[in-house]
Amino acid sequence: MSDGNVAAEQLRLFIERIERLEEEKKGMADDVKDVYAEAKSNGYDTKTMRKIVALRRLETHVRQEADALLETYRTALGLA
Known part of the structure; x- marks a missing residue:
């Protein structure tokens, strides 16, 4: 395997990890939004x-x- 292929594979793996983390972050942000909405519905x-x-x-x-x-x-x- 040439160095270009190794670097490209490593880059692809980094990008995929970032994409997964961004998706998790979005899910967490949605959860936080839901908690604030629940608090608001309870008068806070x-x-x-x-x-x-x-x-x-x-x-x-x-x-x-x-x-x-x-x-x-x-x-x-x-x-x-």
């Missing part, structure tokens, strides 16, 4: 839930820093 505000999910991804010190800055800006604009 999904926009707020999405913000909470994003906040929980942050490290504690990063979240605290962002909260402090937001509070500073709110106070400066009279929104507190």
